[in-house]
Amino acid sequence: xxxxxxxxxxxxxxxxxxxxxxxxxxxxxxxxxxxxxxxxxxxxxxxxxxxxxxxxxxxxxxxxxxxxxxxxxxxxxxxxxxxxxxxxxxxxxxxxxxxxxxxxxxxxxxxxxxxxxxxxxxxxxxxxxxxxxxxxxxxxxxxxxxxxxxxxxxxxxxxxxxxxxxxxxxxxxxxxxxxxxxxxxxxxxxxxxxxxxxxxxxxxxxxxxxxxxxxxxxxxxxxxxxxxxxxxxxxxxxxxxxxxxxxxxxxxxxxxxxxxxxxxxxxxxxxxxxxxxxxxxxxxxxxxxxxxxxxxxxxxxxxxxxxxxxxxxxxxxxxxxxxxxxxxxxxxxxxxxxxxxxxxxxxxxxxxxxxxxxxxxxxxxxxxxxxxxxxxxxxxxxxxxxxxxxxxxxxxxxxxxxxxxxxxxxxxxxxxxxxxxxxxxxxxxxxxxxx
Amino acid sequence: xxxxxxxxxxxxxxxxxxxxxxxxxxxxxxxxxxxxxxxxxxxxxxxxxxxxxxxxxxxxxxxxxxxxxxxxxxxxxxxxxxxxxxxxxxxxxxxxxxxxxxxxxxxxxxxxxxxxxxxxxxxxxxxxxxxxxxxxxxxxxxxxxxxxxxxxxxxxxxxxxxxxxxxxxxxxxxxxxx
Numbered sequence: 001x002x003x004x005x006x007x008x009x010x011x012x013x014x015x016x017x018x019x020x021x022x023x024x025x026x027x028x029x030x031x032x033x034x035x036x037x038x039x040x041x042x043x044x045x046x047x048x049x050x051x052x053x054x055x056x057x058x059x060x061x062x063x064x065x066x067x068x069x070x071x072x073x074x075x076x077x078x079x080x081x082x083x084x085x086x087x088x089x090x091x092x093x094x095x096x097x098x099x100x101x102x103x104x105x106x107x108x109x110x111x112x113x114x115x116x117x118x119x120x121x122x123x124x125x126x127x128x129x130x131x132x133x134x135x136x137x138x139x140x141x142x143x144x145x146x147x148x149x150x151x152x153x154x155x156x157x158x159x160x161x162x163x164x165x166x167x168x169x170x171x172x173x174x175x176x177x178x179x180x181x182x183x184x185x186x187x188x189x190x191x192x193x194x195x196x197x198x199x200x201x202x203x204x205x206x207x208x209x210x211x212x213x214x215x216x217x218x219x220x221x222x223x224x225x226x227x228x229x230x231x232x233x234x235x236x237x238x239x240x241x242x243x244x245x246x247x248x249x250x251x252x253x254x255x256x257x258x259x260x261x262x263x264x265x266x267x268x269x270x271x272x273x274x275x276x277x278x279x280x281x282x283x284x285x286x287x288x289x290x291x292x293x294x295x296x297x298x299x300x301x302x303x304x305x306x307x308x309x310x311x312x313x314x315x316x317x318x319x320x321x322x323x324x325x326x327x328x329x330x331x332x333x334x335x336x337x338x339x340x341x342x343x344x345x346x347x348x349x350x351x352x353x354x355x356x357x358x359x360x361x362x363x364x365x366x367x368x369x370x371x372x373x374x375x376x377x378x379x380x381x382x383x384x385x386x387x388x389x390x391x392x393x394x395x396x397x398x399x400x401x402x403x404x405x406x407x408x409x410x411x412x413x414x415x416x417x418x419x420x421x422x423x424x425x426x427x428x429x430x431x432x433x434x435x
Numbered sequence: 436x437x438x439x440x441x442x443x444x445x446x447x448x449x450x451x452x453x454x455x456x457x458x459x460x461x462x463x464x465x466x467x468x469x470x471x472x473x474x475x476x477x478x479x480x481x482x483x484x485x486x487x488x489x490x491x492x493x494x495x496x497x498x499x500x501x502x503x504x505x506x507x508x509x510x511x512x513x514x515x516x517x518x519x520x521x522x523x524x525x526x527x528x529x530x531x532x533x534x535x536x537x538x539x540x541x542x543x544x545x546x547x548x549x550x551x552x553x554x555x556x557x558x559x560x561x562x563x564x565x566x567x568x569x570x571x572x573x574x575x576x577x578x579x580x581x582x583x584x585x586x587x588x589x590x591x592x593x594x595x596x597x598x599x600x601x602x603x604x605x606x607x608x609x610x611x612x613x
């Protein structure tokens with residue numbers, strides 16, 4: 001299945017379509033690689049003939065002619081990657097309160113490096129002494145308990161790959177005019193890590209949940225004592241007390257020494273610096289589940305406790321800030337995810353939604369985790385509109401932006417999962433458009 | 436999977452649903468909490484008033500607390516700037532230009548108390564006394580007439596305050612209505 005192209009491209013597109021079918025989309029990339037190797041070989045041969053001195057060093061790059069740097073205690077990214085940074089917005093007068101975003105458009109694969117995981121802090125990152133931190137479980141339980149980090153380290157653990165997405169992610173799509181900002185600025189309140197920790201159900205079983213307990217009020221040990229009401233069903237299902245992120249102790253910005261992980265639920269509920277779980281019979285209308293993280297509808301009524309992050313996708317290559325270098329073969333690549341489970345299908349359109357092609361999904365496709373999709377595209381150099389839409393295994397799908405907008409009051413931005421569009425201009429620039 | 440193995444797995448699952456048994460599979464390293472410890476850490480306040488501490492505060496006392504600890508960020512009379520607007524916006528939610536403030540949007544007065552006590556003022560959270568928190572809550576609510584100018588709030592009266600948008604929220608859990 002290929003991307004529909006213009007009439008003048010019929011011959012070439014027919015050839016390409018054969019290659020797409022034969023290689024299931026991968027052939028094009030191999031063909032490009034072969035071409036590059038071929039021209040590099042010619043260049044090397046030419047230089048060899050012109051060379052008078054027979055020491056090979058004359059033509060070797062500098063870094064092959066001097067010993068490299070010594071070992072380092074904790075590796076850092078290449079200095080050539082210094083633009084790959086979290087994207088900041090700092091609320092006036094409140095350093096440490098606000099968000100920083102993951103630069104999705106500058107990364108590949110699906111795992112977010114620990115230092116680039118998005119941040120949302122309500123009053124800065126606390127400096128917690130792990131030896132003095134305990135997790136308290138109390139309220140409607142038979143045995144109120146405290147767990148030290150040392151104690152938790154002895155519990156059976158599990159590792160799972162899950163995304164965390166802020167409920168306010170992609171809120172910029174609520175703006176009346178399409179914002180000309182990068183895919184990271186648009187969608188970067190989204191990250192994906194391998195989390196390792198203790199199943200919350202294990203600890204709750206030890207405390208003995210009372211029959212009347214229906215909600216768990218989770219509270220952080222930050223200077224906002226951020227708290228949320230979480231259904232006890234979720235806590236007994238796949239919730240985790242996460243201690244590790246991508247193999248290392250969870251980072252301070254992500255909740256060191258421990259955070260609550262409620263896979264697929266809005267990011268704010270994954271309470272960082274977790275200190276207290278208070279079991280009770282009703283939600284408490286915490287500030288962050290009333291003032292924030294509620295969705296106002298046109299009627300003036302608001303949705304509350306809309307926890308699940310819906311099926312969603314975004315093309316990150318190409319995206320705003322990148323320039324297509326003339327007609328030819330490109331790989332469209334992006335991320336898809338759903339709080340309900342696995343992504344079952346991602347479709348891509350290059351004609352503004354008139355026709356759709358099924359994209360390849362990189363394995364492994366995991367539940368409530370980012371999935372990378374790819375599709376080769378032969379751009380004919382004419383203005384085009386790229387779109388992607390994801391479907392999850394529970395049948396969840398992305399609405400159009402227009403139908404999403406119609407659900408909510410003006411200016412709302414929580415839980416945006418509408419279809420996103422990039423317009424490719426004739427000069428190769430990429431624009432955010434509402435198509 | 437053989438029927439026998441399946442039966443074994445099933446009985447293990449049923450077995451594990453009993454908390455005492457499941458706990459036995461973990462190292463059981465939780466340290467029992469005393470009621471005194473719980474009293475010190477439990478700062479949760481529910482809309483029905485559970486968790487509210489002793490103490491009280493008047494609108495006039497709250498005006499002084501507000502001027503000292505809140506106004507620099509939230510403006511005179513909660514009008515906002517540089518930080519969140521706390522007052523006004525009543526009746527705007529369905530207007531097409533919604534202004535969400537504690538007064539116009541928040542469903543429970545207890546949320547103001549709970550949030551101020553745990554998180555405000557932002558430069559010195561958890562520094563206000565319970566009386567001060569009651570008082571400043573009363574002051575903020577008085578600006579829009581949600582409580583009268585002579586109101587005194589405490590654990591009994593605060594949960595009885597009827598917020599203008601009390602019925603403005605529809606629960607999407609466990610499923611959307613319809």
